[in-house]
Amino acid sequence: MTVRHARVAFASLTAAALGSFLMPGSAVAGDPVAGKAVFQSNCVVCHANRAGDNKVGPTLWGVVGRKTGSVPEYTYSPANLGANITWTDAELDAYLAAPRAVIPGTKMAYAGVKDPTKRADLIAYLDTLK
Amino acid sequence: MFPRTPALFGLMALTAGLWIAPGAPAMAQDHPIPQALRIEQKETLEQLTALAARPAPVGPAAKDALALLQKHYAREREFILPPLTLLPQLADGKVTPDMAWALPMTERVRAEREQIFDEHAEATEALNALLTAAVEANDNDAKEFAESAAGDSLTDLEILEPTILMIGDALRAKLPAAH
Numbered sequence: 001m002t003v004r005h006a007r008v009a010f011a012s013l014t015a016a017a018l019g020s021f022l023m024p025g026s027a028v029a030g031d032p033v034a035g036k037a038v039f040q041s042n043c044v045v046c047h048a049n050r051a052g053d054n055k056v057g058p059t060l061w062g063v064v065g066r067k068t069g070s071v072p073e074y075t076y077s078p079a080n081l082g083a084n085i086t087w088t089d090a091e092l093d094a095y096l097a098a099p100r101a102v103i104p105g106t107k108m109a110y111a112g113v114k115d116p117t118k119r120a121d122l123i124a125y126l127d128t129l130k
Numbered sequence: 131m132f133p134r135t136p137a138l139f140g141l142m143a144l145t146a147g148l149w150i151a152p153g154a155p156a157m158a159q160d161h162p163i164p165q166a167l168r169i170e171q172k173e174t175l176e177q178l179t180a181l182a183a184r185p186a187p188v189g190p191a192a193k194d195a196l197a198l199l200q201k202h203y204a205r206e207r208e209f210i211l212p213p214l215t216l217l218p219q220l221a222d223g224k225v226t227p228d229m230a231w232a233l234p235m236t237e238r239v240r241a242e243r244e245q246i247f248d249e250h251a252e253a254t255e256a257l258n259a260l261l262t263a264a265v266e267a268n269d270n271d272a273k274e275f276a277e278s279a280a281g282d283s284l285t286d287l288e289i290l291e292p293t294i295l296m297i298g299d300a301l302r303a304k305l306p307a308a309h
Binding site: 040041042043044045046055056075077100107109110111 | 248250252255262276277280283288
C-alpha cells in the first residue's frame, strides 16, 4: 500500500466513522439538490459546473469517474498530475474532507467540507454533472 | 554626539535593535515590495473596503474577507514579497552581498509554507461566502471581485511563492559562505 493509498484509506475510514457517529446513514446517499447549494456556497468561486469552463480550478463537469490531472486546457499542480486517482464517490469523500491529506502539495487552497452530510450531498450533486 | 562608553554604546545598540524589530532581528530592516504588488494590494483593499460598506449580505461578508486579507497582506509585506524586488538584478546575473537581507525572509517563507497555504484556504472560504452573498444580492461588483481575488490567490501559490523560494536558493548558492 502506498503512502497515498494509506492516507486515502485512513481518511475514508475516519470520514465513515465520523459520518456514522454524527449522522447515521448520512454518508450513504446524498441529496443532489442540497448538494447544488453546497456547491454554490463552497466551490463556485473556483470551479464551474459546465463542460470546458476552467476557472481557478478545473471544471467539475464529469468529475466523477475521471482521473486526476486529466481535464484539457487546465494546468494542474505536479501533485495532482502525479496522484493517479480516479474520482469515485469514496475518493471524492476522502479528498473533500481533507484535500491536502489525500493529495499533499495540491494547489487547491481549500480546507475541505467537514460536515459528512454536506459532503455526501455535494458528491451526489457532482454525480449529476455528466 | 556619539556614545563614548562601551556600556552606553551596548545599551544604545540593544535599544536600537529592539526598536527596529522586536522579536525578529533577522528582519531588522524594512524592505519594500514590488510596486506592481503594492498597487495590487492597495486596489484590492480599496475595493473590498467599498464592498464592506454595502448592506447585508454583501457588507458583512466583505468585512470578513477584508479582515483576513489585511492580516495576510501585512505578512506579505513583512517577509513574503520583499525578496521579489531582487528579481531584476538576479535576472541580470547579479548577486551581491547586500542582497543577504532577503535570505531570512525566503527561509521563513519556506518554514511557514503550510501556514501561508492555510491563510489562502481561509481566504477562499471568505471569498466563497462573499460570492454567495453577491449572488443572493444580485451584486455583480462583489461577484467579480470574489472571482478575481480567488485568481490572485492562485497566482500567489502557483507563481510568487515558488519564485520567492527560488530566489532564496539562488542567493544561498551564490552569496559568500559568510551569509
